[in-house]
Amino acid sequence: MARREPLNRDKVLDAALELADEEGLDGLSMRRLAKSLGVEAMSLYNHVSNKADLLDGLAERVFSQVERPDPELAWPEQVRQVTLSMYRVFARHPVVPMILVTDQSNPTSVRALQPLDDLVGALFAAGLDDVGAWRALGAVNGLLFGSLMLSTGGFAGDPGVHAGGHQVGAYIREIDPAVLPHFSRLLRGTRAGVDPAADFEHALGVLIEGLVAEAARA
Numbered sequence: 001m002a003r004r005e006p007l008n009r010d011k012v013l014d015a016a017l018e019l020a021d022e023e024g025l026d027g028l029s030m031r032r033l034a035k036s037l038g039v040e041a042m043s044l045y046n047h048v049s050n051k052a053d054l055l056d057g058l059a060e061r062v063f064s065q066v067e068r069p070d071p072e073l074a075w076p077e078q079v080r081q082v083t084l085s086m087y088r089v090f091a092r093h094p095v096v097p098m099i100l101v102t103d104q105s106n107p108t109s110v111r112a113l114q115p116l117d118d119l120v121g122a123l124f125a126a127g128l129d130d131v132g133a134w135r136a137l138g139a140v141n142g143l144l145f146g147s148l149m150l151s152t153g154g155f156a157g158d159p160g161v162h163a164g165g166h167q168v169g170a171y172i173r174e175i176d177p178a179v180l181p182h183f184s185r186l187l188r189g190t191r192a193g194v195d196p197a198a199d200f201e202h203a204l205g206v207l208i209e210g211l212v213a214e215a216a217r218a
Contacts, residue, residue: 009047013057020095055105062096065089066115078122097148126215151196
């Protein structure tokens with residue numbers, strides 16, 4: 001009989017992230033995680049304290065995949081680089097932004113917070129004061145997490161499916177153009193398909209233009 005490799009925290013988190021990507025947050029239970037690893041559920045508690053610790057570990061794992069910005073770039077490009085990297089990484093693992101925005105996870109490790117530190121460093125490099133940087137960070141986070149929630153399965157849908165195309169189709173079938181002409185026109189103009197990543201990159205560019213103007217005033 002082949003000898004089973006000993007379980008460790010990394011293996012538990014790898015399996016948990018894979019399960020969450022496939023089944024969503026509702027499918028991530030300690031029992032199902034243990035079954036996927038071929039162990040008893042109680043064995044998991046040697047490596048994660050509880051469900052909250054498990055979710056913090058997932059968030060930390062995904063944050064650590066974010067690419068750090070090139071410090072030689074101008075600050076607007078650093079903001080663009082780190083924010084786009086966060087969007088792409090979170091879009092691959094939609095359960096993580098979900099647990100962050102619903103306060104089910106608040107990781108505090110250096111690995112988890114490094115992308116935010118890089119982002120704030122770029123905002124300070126712009127010459128913003130503490131209040132200005134705080135507001136700018138809120139604007140970036142609002143765009144980032146709002147876009148992810150709107151474009152993916154959101155809070156209740158399939159975490160692996162972009163919701164935009166389904167929503168547009170559903171609205172087109174239900175909305176009467178004679179009653180809501182402007183919204184109807186917009187939806188029919190986008191019925192060929194939605195591109196959440198392109199939409200996000202465009203919106204981020206607009207936001208960065210605003211931050212450049214704000215920094216100039218500061």
